[in-house]
Amino acid sequence: MKSTSKPQGRLLYAQSGGVTAVINATAAGVIEAARAKGVAVYAARNGILGALREELIDTGKETKAAIAALRHTPGGAFGSCRYKLKSLEAHRAEYERLIDVFRAHDIRWFLYNGGNDSADTALKISQIGKALGYPIATIGVPKTVDNDLAVTDCCPGFGSVAKYTAVSVAEASLDVESMCESSTKVFVIEVMGRHAGWIAAAAGLAARKAGDPPHVILFPEIAFDEDKFLARVQRTVARVGYCTVVVSEGVKNAAGQFLAEAGTRDAFGHTQLGGAAPVIAQLVKSKLGYKYHWALPDYLQRSARHLASRVDADQAYAVGKAAVEYAQKGMNAVMPVIVRTSDKPYRWKIEPASLEKVANHEKKLPPGYIAKDGYGITAAARRYLGPLIRGEDPPPYGKDGIPDYVRLRNVRVKKKLAKYSIEDK
Amino acid sequence: MKSTSKPQGRLLYAQSGGVTAVINATAAGVIEAARAKGVAVYAARNGILGALREELIDTGKETKAAIAALRHTPGGAFGSCRYKLKSLEAHRAEYERLIDVFRAHDIRWFLYNGGNDSADTALKISQIGKALGYPIATIGVPKTVDNDLAVTDCCPGFGSVAKYTAVSVAEASLDVESMCESSTKVFVIEVMGRHAGWIAAAAGLAARKAGDPPHVILFPEIAFDEDKFLARVQRTVARVGYCTVVVSEGVKNAAGQFLAEAGTRDAFGHTQLGGAAPVIAQLVKSKLGYKYHWALPDYLQRSARHLASRVDADQAYAVGKAAVEYAQKGMNAVMPVIVRTSDKPYRWKIEPASLEKVANHEKKLPPGYIAKDGYGITAAARRYLGPLIRGEDPPPYGKDGIPDYVRLRNVRVKKKLAKYSIEDK
Numbered sequence: 057m058k059s060t061s062k063p064q065g066r067l068l069y070a071q072s073g074g075v076t077a078v079i080n081a082t083a084a085g086v087i088e089a090a091r092a093k094g095v096a097v098y099a100a101r102n103g104i105l106g107a108l109r110e111e112l113i114d115t116g117k118e119t120k121a122a123i124a125a126l127r128h129t130p131g132g133a134f135g136s137c138r139y140k141l142k143s144l145e146a147h148r149a150e151y152e153r154l155i156d157v158f159r160a161h162d163i164r165w166f167l168y169n170g171g172n173d174s175a176d177t178a179l180k181i182s183q184i185g186k187a188l189g190y191p192i193a194t195i196g197v198p199k200t201v202d203n204d205l206a207v208t209d210c211c212p213g214f215g216s217v218a219k220y221t222a223v224s225v226a227e228a229s230l231d232v233e234s235m236c237e238s239s240t241k242v243f244v245i246e247v248m249g250r251h252a253g254w255i256a257a258a259a260g261l262a263a264r265k266a267g268d269p270p271h272v273i274l275f276p277e278i279a280f281d282e283d284k285f286l287a288r289v290q291r292t293v294a295r296v297g298y299c300t301v302v303v304s305e306g307v308k309n310a311a312g313q314f315l316a317e318a319g320t321r322d323a324f325g326h327t328q329l330g331g332a333a334p335v336i337a338q339l340v341k342s343k344l345g346y347k348y349h350w351a352l353p354d355y356l357q358r359s360a361r362h363l364a365s366r367v368d369a370d371q372a373y374a375v376g377k378a379a380v381e382y383a384q385k386g387m388n389a390v391m392p393v394i395v396r397t398s399d400k401p402y403r404w405k406i407e408p409a410s411l412e413k414v415a416n417h418e419k420k421l422p423p424g425y426i427a428k429d430g431y432g433i434t435a436a437a438r439r440y441l442g443p444l445i446r447g448e449d450p451p452p453y454g455k456d457g458i459p460d461y462v463r464l465r466n467v468r469v470k471k472k473l474a475k476y477s478i479e480d481k
Numbered sequence: 482m483k484s485t486s487k488p489q490g491r492l493l494y495a496q497s498g499g500v501t502a503v504i505n506a507t508a509a510g511v512i513e514a515a516r517a518k519g520v521a522v523y524a525a526r527n528g529i530l531g532a533l534r535e536e537l538i539d540t541g542k543e544t545k546a547a548i549a550a551l552r553h554t555p556g557g558a559f560g561s562c563r564y565k566l567k568s569l570e571a572h573r574a575e576y577e578r579l580i581d582v583f584r585a586h587d588i589r590w591f592l593y594n595g596g597n598d599s600a601d602t603a604l605k606i607s608q609i610g611k612a613l614g615y616p617i618a619t620i621g622v623p624k625t626v627d628n629d630l631a632v633t634d635c636c637p638g639f640g641s642v643a644k645y646t647a648v649s650v651a652e653a654s655l656d657v658e659s660m661c662e663s664s665t666k667v668f669v670i671e672v673m674g675r676h677a678g679w680i681a682a683a684a685g686l687a688a689r690k691a692g693d694p695p696h697v698i699l700f701p702e703i704a705f706d707e708d709k710f711l712a713r714v715q716r717t718v719a720r721v722g723y724c725t726v727v728v729s730e731g732v733k734n735a736a737g738q739f740l741a742e743a744g745t746r747d748a749f750g751h752t753q754l755g756g757a758a759p760v761i762a763q764l765v766k767s768k769l770g771y772k773y774h775w776a777l778p779d780y781l782q783r784s785a786r787h788l789a790s791r792v793d794a795d796q797a798y799a800v801g802k803a804a805v806e807y808a809q810k811g812m813n814a815v816m817p818v819i820v821r822t823s824d825k826p827y828r829w830k831i832e833p834a835s836l837e838k839v840a841n842h843e844k845k846l847p848p849g850y851i852a853k854d855g856y857g858i859t860a861a862a863r864r865y866l867g868p869l870i871r872g873e874d875p876p877p878y879g880k881d882g883i884p885d886y887v888r889l890r891n892v893r894v895k896k897k898l899a900k901y902s903i904e905d906k
Contacts, residue, residue: 075659102662131655137663219882224781226883230556231784234500237527238562354776355668356649359656362788365882445882457644457790457870458651
């Protein structure tokens, strides 16, 4: 049954962790590159969970047009998951099950598309193949809106959320400015980034010149100082009539508590998560008396494919394509990373990096990117962030005015193994 | 000093109430049409407040390119305000002051661009001119994201917030769907519309076929029924694995209280406004145990010029242009309204309507637009709403990846009158 003209074995691709506006562009890069080489691609349904359960999707059943449309479709087309494999020692059976599934379906290359945890999982899988005597090449493929992966200059997914945030801040600020004399004076927008202020910093790109909004950025890296913040807001309102505040969901007070948790409790007494913006807004109202509005775009920011950064979409596709090339070259335990070769003009290339150098390291926002006063970004931050939001890559729209996002057929591969139950999922 | 080749008198244009993604397109329509006729246009700074204070802007100092760029710039370029003139009887002095300002600057046409209150103000001004012996023609120009103006088929500003909402719901739902097995199962997005569910209804356009998200829309027209809602969410999660809920900020419980106010109080004991989404999300969590996320785009939805509806942007420009034509024809106390002449293909034209028929009436969402179960929209709603979000009209972007929104010079006209203080602003 096996065609002699095709390389032996199949490639398994899986998406992991929080999805982005461009993770499917990476999937398109993987599948198109593999098809060009005559390699069949299976995708795991819901990330590693599908690999463990032998829930596999045959991407060969999708048309060329459908795969091409992944390039402009947000979300994770095969499903993703939040599930971290335990250590090899703690749960060797899980790794053995993966190898069983790989063997049953002649999977020779495993591409795991995710963030820090996924790089760690990919690294572990890359090690067990040899131990269990099954030849599996494992490639990590970078993805995270958090931009916190080590080694790579930036992470696919980040540029688009950065662009969404900067554009939204610019637009909403024009709105607030128009009305500030007799209406809202302080506008607070909360952005993602529980551990690092990359997205908060990107909001600073909305300002083309000094004094432009956002006027205050609250970074998770800087403990919130109420008095200093209020004084800054008051000065800004006195100077320009209004104040746009960007607050990272990860901002903490001096005691190390998240503002979102320290502040608000709901009617049931639960702390209200994802609510740093209302806490800041209420503080401004109670202490300064200004009328406020606040926004919390939440998933809108990471799924806004309609406003993707062209650079980001291109890089997301390129890492997918490179991952297939590395796999075909017989590489193992590597990740295609983005290397910046020039700031001005912005130039980049893809290179392989050892998964060991990526896994379990976190790239923090450099202190040199935060302005001295703690409320803005520096020229160095602009130099780094600026190129990542450049260029537009709008999806095609239907006649109904809604983008034509693709929904794959996702045809399942027939199972060959006994059912497997995942513990404590 | 007066040029004999130009028509006598000037036109005063003012923006009022909440601004939109396309109110400046109306300003462009006004100024370009007036320039074509050789009529000078002043704009009032911050709406009627600027007219009262004699804070006038000479739009003749702006370049042709700057005025053209208004067509793609969100917010209110001359500033807007929330300020309602009192009745003629209660505060005649205020109307007299307006006439004084008009007379001092040879203002013969007054174009007031706003919603319900502004139509009422325009109507009053249209009446006082005659009473005070000053020839002023007053034209109301429609604008409101709330889509609640009478007579006109739709309101400039609404189509773009409708498109933003529908696209955002479609995108975020793809995100949630990808992750629902092991992460968020219920996503709640709160939209504007305190008195009518027009924007909530527009979210329904995200669904191209039955079963598509949004799965539940909570309209302000329907009293919130907790048990029925929770059962619906549970059934939806059982069927498709997740549930997207759109909640209007104006949703009330059976007792007539806004959910946003009935539910959450912050650390200071204040009710938390603009927070129907967290109330719904917490309810789902506490009663059904599902992991949730919620979004509250707030001003982002009405300022998202980057995702404007082409139909909306065109109509916004057209009402501005028509307003100038009506003024030049000597009409008074009218508003250019949008008349739908065909659903399929969608066709519209602009006609004058009496301000008396528009002012102080509110167009409610017809009961026939809400599905029988109270959680979705009908085919009639789709027929009406569908055309309003059609077509894209992206702004030009700079090389930096940010839209090139224009900032006018806003050169002030020299004051001729004594200072005027506005009472109880």
